[in-house]
Amino acid sequence: MLDKFDILETLNMIREECLDVRTITLGISLYDCQSDDPRRLADNIYDKVMSRAHNLVKVGCDIEKMYGIPIINKRVSVTPAALLCGRLTRDGAVGIAQALDRAAHELGINFIGGYSALVQKGASDGSRVLIESIPEALASTELVCSSVNVASTKAGINMDAVAEMGRVVRRTAELTADRGSIGCAKLVVFANAPEDNPFMAGAFHGLGEPETVINVGVSGPGVVASAIRRAGDCSLAEIAEIIKKTAFKITRVGQLVAREASNRLGVPFGIVDLSLAPTPAIGDSVAHILESMGLEQCGACGTTAALALLNDAVKKGGVMASSQVGGLSGAFIPVSEDAGMIAAARSGALRLEKLEAMTAVCSVGLDMIAIPGDTSAEVISGIIADEIAIGVVNTKTTAVRVIPAIGCKVGDTVNFGGLLGEAPVMPVNTLSPAKFIARGGRIPAPIHSLKN
Amino acid sequence: MLRPPGKVRPMKAVISVIGKDTVGIIAKVSAECARCGVNILDISQTVLQDYFTMIMITDIDGITVPFPDFVDAMTRIGSANNLKILTMHEDIFNTMHKI
Known part of the structure; x- marks a missing residue:
C-alpha cells in the first residue's frame, strides 16, 4: 500500500523543491x-x-x-x-x-x-x-x-x-x-568527453553507441539543499548520508522515466546521468547546497571540500538507484544557470581561480562563465589549457564553456534568458600566455603510476 | 495499457489537491473520477488555516479514458476552482521509496 508520508515527501519535492527530470536525450x-x-x-x-x-x-x-x-x-x-x-x-x-x-x-x-x-x-x-x-x-x-x-x-x-x-x-x-x-x-x-552525455552543450552520440539510444539526466539541487537544512546541526558524515539518500530517490525517478521513454519509443535505454543540474530559479541552486552545509557564501574557503563531499555522495547514492549510469554524473557548477553562483560571482566571493579549483572535484568544468569582451584568443586558450590539464591529469572529464561578452566589461551582466540564465562578467588574469600557446604540439599523456 | 505483462495487482493513481477551502471540492473531484471509471480507494483530507489539502488514492484499472486525458480533466477542475490538482501514476512513489 502507498504510504502517505512517502506521497507527501514526493509531492513536496516536486511542488516546493523544484524536483524535475532535466532531460531526455535521444x-x-x-x-x-x-x-x-x-x-x-x-x-x-x-x-x-x-x-x-x-x-x-x-x-x-x-x-x-x-x-x-x-x-x-x-x-x-x-x-x-x-x-x-x-x-x-x-x-x-x-x-x-x-x-x-x-x-x-x-x-x-x-x-x-x-x-x-x-x-x-x-x-x-x-x-x-x-x-x-x-x-x-x-x-x-x-x-x-x-x-x-x-x-x-x-x-x-x-x-x-x-x-x-x-x-x-x-x-x-x-x-x-x-x-x-x-x-x-x-x-x-x-x-575526456563522455560519449553518452545527455546534457548540452556537450552531448554527442558516441562512436561505440547503438543506432539509437535514450539517455536521461536527472536534477534536484533544491531537494538536496532542503534535506540538509532540515537535518540541522549534524556532522559532515551525516550530511553525506543525507545526500546519498536524496540522490538515490532523485535518480530512481530518472530511471523510471528512462525505462518508460525507452519502452514507448522502442529505443534501447542507455544511461542515467547522476547529476545535480541547477537552474536560475530560486531554490534550484548547487551553490545554495554548499551554503546550507555552513559556508557564508559559495566561494569561501572550504567551498572545494564541500563540493567534493557533495559530488561523491551524489554518485554513491545515485549509482544504486539505476541499472546503468554514465554521462557526466556529478554536481554541475554553471555560473549563469545557478542563482547562488550568480550572487557569489557578483559579490566577488567567487572568482575564476576558485571555480577552477572546484572543477577538480566536480563533474564538468568552467561552465557558463562570462568574461570581458576584450579577452584575447590566447588568454582564452590559456584558460582552456589549464582546465583541460586538470581533467587529463586527474582522469576525469573537464570542460570549458566561457563567453567573452563582446562590448562588456567586468561588472556588466549578460542575459541569455531561459535556462541559460544571466552571467555577471568576471575578471580574468590578462597576463599573456601567447608564447606558450603559440608553441603548439602535444602535451604528452600523464604517467599512470607515481601518483601524488 | 500501462500494466506490465503478468502483473495482477490493481493499478493506482494518486490525486493530490491543495487550495483555498470552498464548498464541494471533493464532490467535483469524485464526480470526475466516476465519469472516467476511476474508483476511489482512500481519501485523507484536512483543512489547515483555510487551506484544503487532500490526497486521494484511486484504482485506475477500469479507467474509460486515456490516462493523460484524465490528468487533463483533473487539472482543468483545479484551474476552474483555484486549486492545485496533481494526478500521478503510483509508480513514481513506489520507485522513489521502495527498493
Whole structure:
C-alpha cells in the first residue's frame, strides 16, 4: 500500500523543491547519412533525425503527465558531425548545422547536440573543416550545440587544437555579439568527453553507441539543499548520508522515466546521468547546497571540500538507484544557470581561480562563465589549457564553456534568458600566455603510476 | 495499457489537491473520477488555516479514458476552482521509496 508520508515527501519535492527530470536525450547515429553531395548529405541528416525523433516530444510530454514530474528538456544528440565532413568545404559543414537546426525546430526539441569533433591526438580533414566552421554554424543556427574534445588522459593535450579553440570561441562571440555572444553558450571544449552525455552543450552520440539510444539526466539541487537544512546541526558524515539518500530517490525517478521513454519509443535505454543540474530559479541552486552545509557564501574557503563531499555522495547514492549510469554524473557548477553562483560571482566571493579549483572535484568544468569582451584568443586558450590539464591529469572529464561578452566589461551582466540564465562578467588574469600557446604540439599523456 | 505483462495487482493513481477551502471540492473531484471509471480507494483530507489539502488514492484499472486525458480533466477542475490538482501514476512513489 502507498504510504502517505512517502506521497507527501514526493509531492513536496516536486511542488516546493523544484524536483524535475532535466532531460531526455535521444542519441541518433548518422553513419548511414554519408554522401558525396553536400546537399544530399544535409538532406539525409535532416530525414534521419526527423524519422527517428518524430515522437520524442510527445512521448516526453506524456510521461511528464503520467507521473506528474516535469521533464524540462527533450533533446537529440547525433554522431560527431566531423566524421561526415571529410569531403566538405566550410559552407558544406555549415549546411549540416543548418539541417540539424531545421530538424530541431520542426521536432519542437530544446537543443540538438553533436556538431562536434574529437581531436585529442590530431585533427582529420573533416575535423579541421568542422572546427573552422563552428563560429558561422553557431551564428546561423539557434538550437545546434557544438563540442570539441581536445585532450584525453590516454592521448595527452592537443595544444594546436587548444590554440585554435581560443580563436574559435572568440570568433563565435564576435559573430553573435548582437545577442550577448550567445553562440559561446552552445560551444564546449572538452577533455575526456563522455560519449553518452545527455546534457548540452556537450552531448554527442558516441562512436561505440547503438543506432539509437535514450539517455536521461536527472536534477534536484533544491531537494538536496532542503534535506540538509532540515537535518540541522549534524556532522559532515551525516550530511553525506543525507545526500546519498536524496540522490538515490532523485535518480530512481530518472530511471523510471528512462525505462518508460525507452519502452514507448522502442529505443534501447542507455544511461542515467547522476547529476545535480541547477537552474536560475530560486531554490534550484548547487551553490545554495554548499551554503546550507555552513559556508557564508559559495566561494569561501572550504567551498572545494564541500563540493567534493557533495559530488561523491551524489554518485554513491545515485549509482544504486539505476541499472546503468554514465554521462557526466556529478554536481554541475554553471555560473549563469545557478542563482547562488550568480550572487557569489557578483559579490566577488567567487572568482575564476576558485571555480577552477572546484572543477577538480566536480563533474564538468568552467561552465557558463562570462568574461570581458576584450579577452584575447590566447588568454582564452590559456584558460582552456589549464582546465583541460586538470581533467587529463586527474582522469576525469573537464570542460570549458566561457563567453567573452563582446562590448562588456567586468561588472556588466549578460542575459541569455531561459535556462541559460544571466552571467555577471568576471575578471580574468590578462597576463599573456601567447608564447606558450603559440608553441603548439602535444602535451604528452600523464604517467599512470607515481601518483601524488 | 500501462500494466506490465503478468502483473495482477490493481493499478493506482494518486490525486493530490491543495487550495483555498470552498464548498464541494471533493464532490467535483469524485464526480470526475466516476465519469472516467476511476474508483476511489482512500481519501485523507484536512483543512489547515483555510487551506484544503487532500490526497486521494484511486484504482485506475477500469479507467474509460486515456490516462493523460484524465490528468487533463483533473487539472482543468483545479484551474476552474483555484486549486492545485496533481494526478500521478503510483509508480513514481513506489520507485522513489521502495527498493
